[in-house]
Structures are given as C-alpha cells and as structure tokens.
Amino acid sequence: MATSDSVETLPLNGSDDVVRARHRVRALATELGFDLVAQTRIVTATSELARNTHLHGGGGELTLSEVRDNRRRGLRLVFADDGPGIPDVQTALSDGWSSRGGLGLGLGGTRRLVDEFTIESVPGEGTRVEIVQWLKQR
C-alpha cells in the first residue's frame, strides 16, 4: 500500500486555474526528478483532467501528493468535482468517443499517459479521477 505526504489542494474553477494547475504539477514533477518526457505526459494529463473538472464538472479541485511504496516514489493527482457525473464511464473511456464531439473528455488518451488511472463517477453526484505517475528506477 502506498503512503502519501505533502498534500496540497488547488481550485479548478476557471481556465486560469487550469494553467496554474499545469504550472504546479510541472514544478512538483521536476522537483521529484521526472525526466522531460515524463513531465510532459503528466502535465498534459493534468491539463486534460483539470479542464474536464472545470468545464464538465462545473468546477472542483485538484489534490496533489507525493506517494511512495517500498520500492519507488511517485506523484498522485486527484481531480474531483460535484458536477453532473458521467452516465457511461466505459464509453467515455473508449477512444474516439471524445474526438467525435470535437472538444470532448479525452479520457481514453489521457489514461495512456499515466501509470495508474482510476475513475469513479456517479450521475448527479460528481466525478473523481485519480492518476499516479511513478518515478522510473534507474
């Protein structure tokens, strides 16, 4: 079981908040020692998910924490909102679902960018997406 420390929370209520979230995640990923490509993956995933929280979830927050288990360290990001929720998560995760509507959720692609991806969504109650990126051992 992974433990976490240095928890921090950021609001996601507008497109400026999305930019701030990207900055904060990049700074933390750099501090933890992620290489440039890994940083770009996690910051891009942050951008996708933070925008969903803001636009589709009606606003919410991002919780950042450093996680560690026996072998490694990583970065955990949780995007949570109390919005309308996603009626069919499986469909939302399938590729192409987002591109059809143009500016969709992009969940399928985002999932490929990170090591762990968990989504819970209850219609009428909200959506919670948790992602973890582990620092590769060298």
Place this chain on the structure above:
Amino acid sequence: MTAVPVVRIRNALVAAMQEDIDDRSALDLADRLATEVAAHGAGLVLLDVSAAQVVDSFISRVIVDIAQVCRLLGAQVTVVGIRPAVAITLVELGLTLEGVRTALTIDDAMDAAEEGLGGDVRLG
C-alpha cells in the same frame, strides 16, 4: 487571457504561442488569424509552437481548426517547432494533427513554402 501576437512578414503571418497558453487565448488566436488572413490576403501562416511545453487535446483541436479555416481562406498553415516531448505525448494521446503541415524551424517552413513542395501537401 494573454493575446498571442500575430506578426505580418510580406505574404506570411507569424504567430508564436507562448509557453503556457490558456484555452481562451487559443480560441482568440484562431479568430484573429482568420480575420487577418482575409484582411491581408496572406498566403502562409506560420504557427510557432516551439515555446509550448504542453499541447493537449484542446490546443491540438484548435490548431487543426486553424489549418482548416485558413485553407478555406486560401492560406496554408505550417506548425513550426513542436518539441520532441510534445510530439511523443501527442501521439500517445492519439492526436497527430492530421492534414496539418509541420516544420522544425521557421526557415524550413519558409523554404518549403517558397519551393511549393516539401511536407504534406494535403491540408484538411
């Protein structure tokens, strides 16, 4: 919002996206480029993204839209200077800027435009 400057050089418009562009600024740039292409009869639009550390699905979609709108207005768009880490991430996301010309540098893009060849000739 931070407006992206658009500079006119002869028959070309050059826009350099900042390091971290927000969604509204990207949409604003798309509108202004369309207006300016029509106003000046520009034949070439160079979209310099070399400063951009992140190109996500939204920005990618805006870039494709810019290319298609400008093509309808008679201008060719070339996206210049995509960073390697950004290219890797875009492909992993399943976004490949299909039908949009790309070049590593502004010089390459201008050379290709002058020669009327190089890169992907299809647009949109």
